[in-house]
Amino acid sequence: MSAFLSFISVVAAWTVLYWDSFPPLLNRWNTEDYSYCWLVVPLAIYTAWQRKELLPADSHPAAKSGYFVLLMAGVFFFLGKASAVDALVFGSMWLCVLAVILFIYGWQSMKAFFFPLMVLAFAIPPPPFINNMLTFKLRLISSDLSVRIMQFIDIPVYREGNVIDLGMIQLHVVDACSGLRYVFPTVLLGILMAYWFNHRTWQRLVVVLATVPTAIATNALRIAIVGYIARNISVETAENFFHDASGILIYLLSVVMLVGLSMFLNIFGGKVAGGDMPRRTYGAPAACNSPMHLVVMAVVLACMFFGYQSVLSGRVIPERTAFDSFPMSFSDYEGKREYFNDDIVKSLGADDYLSGVFMDKTSGRNILALISYYNYQEPQRAAHNPVSCLLGGGGWDLTTSVDLAPDPEAGRPFQVRRLILQRPGQRLLALYWFQQRGRTVTNEYLNKIYLALDSIQKQRTDGALVRLELVLDDGETVEDGQKILDRFISNFNSLLAPYVPE
Structure with missing residues (x-):
C-alpha cells in the first residue's frame, strides 16, 4: 500500500x-x-x-x-x-x-x-525554428525532385526556391500545405514497423533510414500529380487536390512503401523469428x-x-512608448507604415510592432523595417530567429549567413547578423538583431541564455527583434548595400530608446 x-x-x-x-x-x-x-x-x-x-x-x-x-x-x-x-x-x-x-x-x-x-x-x-529549418531543406529537395518528374513527363515547369510555377498555377511548397508535415509521424511509423515486423538489427536500421527519403519522394510525387492534373484536367481540380486530399493520400502511400520495404527485407534478408537473440523471459515484474x-x-x-x-512567476514590464507614435519621417528618410492582418499579428505573438517601408532620399532605395516587441516572453510568444520566416515562402534561398562586427565609423556600434538570400533575378540583403534589456545579440541561443538569466535576476523578459531588408540592384555589391543599411541604422537606432526600453 x-x-x-x-x-x-x-x-x-x-x-x-x-x-x-x-x-x-x-x-x-x-x-x-x-x-x-x-x-x-x-x-x-x-x-x-x-x-x-x-x-x-x-x-x-x-x-x-x-x-x-x-x-x-x-x-x-x-x-x-x-x-x-x-x-x-x-x-x-x-x-x-x-x-x-x-x-x-x-x-x-x-x-x-x-x-x-x-x-x-x-x-x-x-521548437518551431528547428522544425522550420529542418523541413525547409527537405522542401527544397522535394521541390527539385518534383520538377524533374514533371520535366520527365513533358510538363513545362519553372522553380524558384520552394515555389513551383506551372504557368497556369503556382504551388508554394510550404508547411501549411506540404506533405512534408508527415516527416515526424513517418519516422515514428518506420520505427514501430521495424520493431514489430523486422527482427534483424540491420533490417530495422534500413527501414528507419528509409523514412525521410520516402517522405521526400512521395511529396515530390504529390506535386508532380498536381502539375499533371493542372495541365490535363483543370486548375481548380489541381488546387483542390493540392490543399485538401493529397496530404493524407501521400502519407498512406508512404505507409504502403515502408510496409513493402519491410516485407522485402523479411523475404530476401532472412527473417529470424524472435529477433537476433532469443528473448529471455524474466517473469512477473x-x-x-x-x-x-x-x-x-x-x-x-x-x-x-x-x-x-x-x-519566475513574477513579471516586471517596463514603461515604454507605443510604436504608434514612432516618427515615419526623419533625417533623409521618408517612411510609410504597413499593418498586418489579424492572422499574421497572432502568429507574430508580439505585444507591439512596427512595420514600414522607408525611402532613402540619398540613394532613392526602399528599406523594409520590421520590429516586433514583447512586454514579456514565454513559450509560443518570443522573439525568434527570422531565417525560417524569410525562407517560408516567396522562393528565396539562403546563400550566406554571417555575423558582422560593430562598425562605429559607419554609424553601427553593435553586431548584426547579415543574410543574403536569392532567387532567379533577385538578391535580398537582410540584417537582424535581438535588442533586449540593454543588450544587442545575434545568436538565438545566446539570447535565450540572457533571457533565462534576466528572468531570474531581474524578472524581466521584455525585448525586441529588429529586421531590415534591402533588395539589391543588378550589379550592386553586398558591401554597397551594407553601407546603405548602416547609414539607415545610424539614424533609425537612435530613435528606438523610448520604444525598446534599456
Missing part, C-alpha cells in the same frame, strides 16, 4: 508542477503538424505492455541515477520556463518518467523500457521495494513548483 501511495504522490506532484504546461503542449498537438502526438502516449504504453516479460523479477532501484535524472529534469524545467523554450519543459516531463522507472526498477528494466521511452519522446514537439525514493521525488517536484512560483 505504501508503494501505491508513494506512486500516487509523485503523479500528483508531477501534475501540479506541469499543470500550466499542458495547455501549450495540447495546443501543439492540436495543430495539423503534430496531431499524431495524440497517438504517441497510447503507443508507448502499449509497447511497454508488450515488453513486460522483459522486466526483471528481482529489481534493484538505481537511486543515484534516478536522482541525477531528476536533477536534469529540474534544470530543463527552469531553463525552459526562464528562456521561453517549451520544448525544454516538455523534455523535463519525459525525464521525470525516466526517473520514476529508475526509482522503481533500476537500470535492469531498460531492456523493457528503452523502446517505449524512445516512442514517448515523439510526444515532444521540437517486481513491486517497488523502495517507495521512499518516490516520496522524495514528490517532495522535490513540490519544491520545484514553489520555487518556480516564487522566482
